[in-house]
Each structure stands twice: as structure tokens, then as C-alpha cells.
Amino acid sequence: METEHKPEMMALASDVENLTLVMEEVYKLEDLLEEEKEKSGVSGKSLEISSKIKKIMTSMDVMDCLNRLEIDGEPVWGLSSSERELVHYARQKVNEC
Numbered sequence: 130m131e132t133e134h135k136p137e138m139m140a141l142a143s144d145v146e147n148l149t150l151v152m153e154e155v156y157k158l159e160d161l162l163e164e165e166k167e168k169s170g171v172s173g174k175s176l177e178i179s180s181k182i183k184k185i186m187t188s189m190d191v192m193d194c195l196n197r198l199e200i201d202g203e204p205v206w207g208l209s210s211s212e213r214e215l216v217h218y219a220r221q222k223v224n225e226c
Contacts (some may be wrong), residue, residue, distance in 0.1 A: 134185060140197075140204075140206065140207040140212070141197065144194045144198050145198070145208065145215075147190070147194050148195065148198060148215060148219055149215060150214070151191055151219075152215055152218065152219055154185065155182055155222060158178055158181055158182050158200055159182065161178055162178040162179060165178060181226075183226040185220070186226050187223065187226050191219075191223075194214070195219055199216060200217045200222065204216040204217065
């Protein structure tokens with residue numbers, strides 16, 4: 130039995146690295162957002178942080194990267210369990226935006 134070669138089903142290291150860097154920035158912004166909400170509730174600053182998260186997650190670069198790291202709504206082959214979780218979380222964040 131011959132299997133069809135589908136290179137798009139394998140994760141590219143550069144995509145994983147880029148998504149990791151983006152999500153590290155998003156995690157920091159989420160922490161700032163939580164601190165701001167605890168301190169001031171919904172404020173101009175919290176709305177600004179939320180807007181920045183949305184802008185990052187819906188940027189063409191992030192969307193393209195995420196689309197290459199998923200196939201049929203699931204992470205592509207070759208990802209570690211933590212990388213798979215990262216892809217799932219990133220998609221969740223995009224869907225929230």
C-alpha cells in the first residue's frame with residue numbers, strides 16, 4: 130500500500146517558532162489585561178489592551194501561520210503535545226476575536 134505524500138500536513142519549525150513568539154506576547158498582554166481589570170474594571174487601558182490582542186491574533190501573518198499549522202481544524206503532524214496545545218489555544222484566541 131502506497132501512502133500519498135502530503136507535505137502540508139507536517140509542521141514547519143519556523144511556523145512553530147513564530148507562533149510561540151506571538152503567543153508569548155499575547156500571554157503578557159493577557160496578564161496586563163487581567164491586572165488592569167482587577168485594578169480599574171473595564172477602562173480605556175483595558176480596551177486598548179484587548180484591541181491590541183485582537184489586532185495581533187487576526188493579523189495576516191498569524192492567520193497564515195496558524196492555517197499552516199492546522200489541517201481540517203486539527204494541529205498538523207510533527208508537533209509536540211505542548212505545541213499542539215499552543216495551536217489549539219491560538220485558534221481559540223482567534224475565534225474569540
